[in-house]
Amino acid sequence: MLNSMLENRYKVLKLLHQGENNQIFKALDTSTSGKVALKIELSENHNLILHEIQVLTDLxxxxxxxxxxxxxxxxGRYYIILNYLGKSLQNKFLSLNCKFTLSCVLRLAEEFFYRIESLHKAGYIHKDLRPENVATGYGLNWQSLFLVGFTYSNKYIENNNGRHVQCFITKTLSSNVNFSSVNVMNKINPSRRDDIESIIYILIYFYCGVLPWISNGKMTEVEIKKTKESIVLEPLCKNYPFEFISCLRYVRGLEYDQEPDYEMLRSCFKDMALKNKILRVYDWALSNEKMISRARLDRSKTPSCKKTTLRQMRRTLARESRKSLGKGSENKVMEFKAKEETYDGKFGDSKDSKDNEENKDMISRMDTVISDEYPEIKNRDQIIKLRNDFLQIWIKECILTSKRRS
Structure with missing residues (x-):
């Protein structure tokens, strides 16, 4: 599959993920030089991709x-080309020593409940929420969360009458044992409440670094279900913040077809941040700011600095002369330097304005650096705008904090 060309446009570059029924590859859109994601089925007999296409079309x-x-x-295998996203939360979690700070978890909670509310309002439930199925944005969208992995998603609203589907017992077992709800483990058909319960397990997992049933890898499904049922009881719940357990109790009290109160769930974690005077930010925010500061910009539309340009030109000419002439050619290198001085004079005091313009254009073109590594960052204005947006959010949080203290 690697190096294959699809539609004479998308070149497959790298395998990113190997799933049970599909593979995900990093690919290059040759018409735009941008990165895309390719998801393709493993077998010709599967048609799960077609179902996912329908879900993503509605979203x-x-x-x-x-x-x-x-x-x-x-x-013979179905595939879809998707916009390229960043790493999954599981990869972020592993790269940060298997634990997120409380400020990061509270920020994730807000984003989670916004995303799941949008999904439920569209008439779908996810049914397979886990850290691997939540991705961060790519490039300048790094602050956004994306829900992925809709292979098992389905509608909870009947198309013919607009009513909620009836509760029934299913024969299939969930493959997502660690983060599935107690009702799903009891083989009750999932509904909106079960997505919320999975999110709360994910948040506890990120904050504590582990879940009781994950730390003991030898637990059976029956033992895992009993541990989940008792997590809201003493003494297990004393190891977790009260807000997590409070939301878990609320969700388990919902009826099968009852709509969760998404705003109440968001407010619960928002109030937790205010009470503890916590600024909700991702743990990987600093690393992304460093990435932006180190990015090479496309300066083709910005004025060039004459002194810097000449210095770069001298270094380039000297480097090329050494490569082409070899050792013992210092005299010829001096000739290059003499030519550079004549160029310097032309740019500074020459009366021939036409030569000046041609030489300036030449320097501007030589000074143009187009980044392949960070194609989203086009010029300095975007960096400044990003910095200003961050400062405005930070100032608002500081004002709110000071008002609370007073």
Whole structure:
């Protein structure tokens, strides 16, 4: 599959994830030179991709969900081309020593409940929420969360009458044992409340670094279910913040077809941040700011500095002369330096304005650096705008904090 070309446009570069039924590759859109994601089925007999295409088509206009760029068949297997996203929360979690700070978890909680509310309002439930199925944004969208992995998602509203589907016992077991709800483990068909319960398990997992049933890898499904049922009771709940357990108790008290109070859930974690005077930010915010500061900019539309340009030109000429002439050619290198001085004079005091313009254009073109590593960052204005947006948010949080103290 690697190095294959799809639709004479998308070149497959790297395997990113190997799932049970599909593979996800990093690919290059040769028409735009941008990165895209390719998701393709493992077998010709599967048609789960077709189901996911239907779900993502219905979610196309919503924030925080992948967008389909193209779809088709390759050697009998269905595939979809999606916009490129960042790392999953599981990868972020592992890279940060398997634990997020409380400020990060509270920020994630807010984003989680916004995303799941949008999904539920569109008439779908996810059914497979886990850290691997939540991705961060790519490039300048690094602050956004994206829900992915809609292979098992389905509608909870009947198309013919608009009513909620009836509760029934299913014969299939969930493959997501660690983060599935107690009702799902009891083989009750999932509804909106079960997505919320999975989110709370994920938040506890990120904050504590582990869940009781994950730390003991030898637990059976029956033992895991009993541990989940007792997590809201003493003495287990004393190890977790009260707000987590309070939300868990609320969700388990919902009826099968009852709509969760998303605003109440968000407010619970927001009040927790205010009470503890916590600024809700991601733990990986600093690393992304450093990435932006180190990014090489496309300066083709910005005025060039003459002194810097000449210095770069001298270094380039000297480097090229050493490569082409070899050792013992110092005299010829001096000739290059003499030519550079004549260029310097032309740029400074020459009366021939036409030569000046041609030389300046030449310097501007030589000074143009187009970044392949960070194609989202086009010029300095975007960096300044990003910095100003961050400062405005920080100032508002400081004002709110000072008002609370007074």
């Amino acid at each position: 196309y206009d919503l924030i925080g969900f992948p967008r389909i760029l193209s779809q088709g068949k390759h050697k």
